[in-house]
Amino acid sequence: xxxxxxxxxxxxxxxxxxxxxxxxxxxxxxxxxxxxxxxxxxxxxxxxxxxxxxxxxxxxxxxxxxxxxxxxxxxxxxxxxxxxxxxxxxxxxxxxxxxxxxxxxxxxxxxxxxxxxxxxxxxxxxxxxxxxxxxxxxxxxxxxxxxxxxxxxxxxxxxxxxxxxxxxxxxxxxxxxxxxxxxxxxxxxxxxxxxxxxxxxxxxxxxxxxxxxxxxxxxxxxxxxxxxxxxxxxxxxxxxxxxxxxxxxxx
Numbered sequence: 438x439x440x441x442x443x444x445x446x447x448x449x450x451x452x453x454x455x456x457x458x459x460x461x462x463x464x465x466x467x468x469x470x471x472x473x474x475x476x477x478x479x480x481x482x483x484x485x486x487x488x489x490x491x492x493x494x495x496x497x498x499x500x501x502x503x504x505x506x507x508x509x510x511x512x513x514x515x516x517x518x519x520x521x522x523x524x525x526x527x528x529x530x531x532x533x534x535x536x537x538x539x540x541x542x543x544x545x546x547x548x549x550x551x552x553x554x555x556x557x558x559x560x561x562x563x564x565x566x567x568x569x570x571x572x573x574x575x576x577x578x579x580x581x582x583x584x585x586x587x588x589x590x591x592x593x594x595x596x597x598x599x600x601x602x603x604x605x606x607x608x609x610x611x612x613x614x615x616x617x618x619x620x621x622x623x624x625x626x627x628x629x630x631x632x633x634x635x636x637x638x639x640x641x642x643x644x645x646x647x648x649x650x651x652x653x654x655x656x657x658x659x660x661x662x663x664x665x666x667x668x669x670x671x672x673x674x675x676x677x678x679x680x681x682x683x684x685x686x687x688x
Contacts, residue, residue: 472681477518480678481537484530487515493530499523500657502530503683512683519628519675520544522654542625545614546656546672548663549631549639551575551603554610555663557672558617558624564672565621568613569665572602607639611646618647628675630656 475483487493487504493515496503500523502515517523520541527533541561548555552574557567618624627648631639639646658674661667 472679474677474679477520477676480517480521514681516679518678545624545627547629553663555668557668570609572606574599574603607642611644614646626652628654628656630660
């Protein structure tokens with residue numbers, strides 16, 4: 438099966454670290470399951486075409502739109518690219534189109550797991566800063582030290598070191614975000630992937646990261662151990678939306 442990651446045309450795509458000044462030709466690629474993928478630059482035009490063909494409504498949890506093509510007699514699910522995720526304040530297609538920016542702005546991607554974090558700052562389509570941090574926090578049995586202590590409560594030198602490293606990882610990640618914000622200004626949106634418990638500790642840490650709840654967008658993807666290459670992979674995926682025809686049982 439052809440996917441975004443093994444698409445043979447992948448080599449034609451511009452490196453997300455570079456600003457080519459041209460819109461990449463990604464639109465209209467049909468996958469084997471009938472899903473059509475498109476680039477973020479085509480979102481507004483594609484939604485306008487769907488609206489001309491029939492009514493368009495918000496789907497569950499505002500993650501996608503459901504469109505009905507009255508002429509073709511089909512119902513479609515339209516998922517915008519992650520970089521253009523539907524804000525919680527939008528109640529209709531018109532409100533979304535009024536909100537939809539022409540560009541990508543200054544946005545941040547943050548990936549955090551036990552023992553590793555990776556973050557990147559983009560200005561429009563140009564990567565201006567990135568950082569990957571790794572710490573020793575996982576025990577020999579594969580369980581992160583903070584998680585292990587919640588169930589066992591044992592404390593030895595090795596466990597204290599792993600706990601210290603776990604805290605240090607979050608502090609260094611937060612400090613780097615502070616540094617970038619001070620240098621570049623506020624972020625238009627922040628896309629993040631992190632286990633719930635670690636994310637809670639990250640937001641409550643000292644210093645607390647300079648992130649506004651309204652600007653946070655959770656990344657709905659399976660993310661591998663954070664590193665620079667994984668950061669770029671997530672970024673590539675975030676630029677692509679999809680449209681698929683709903684089956685009879687989904688209508």
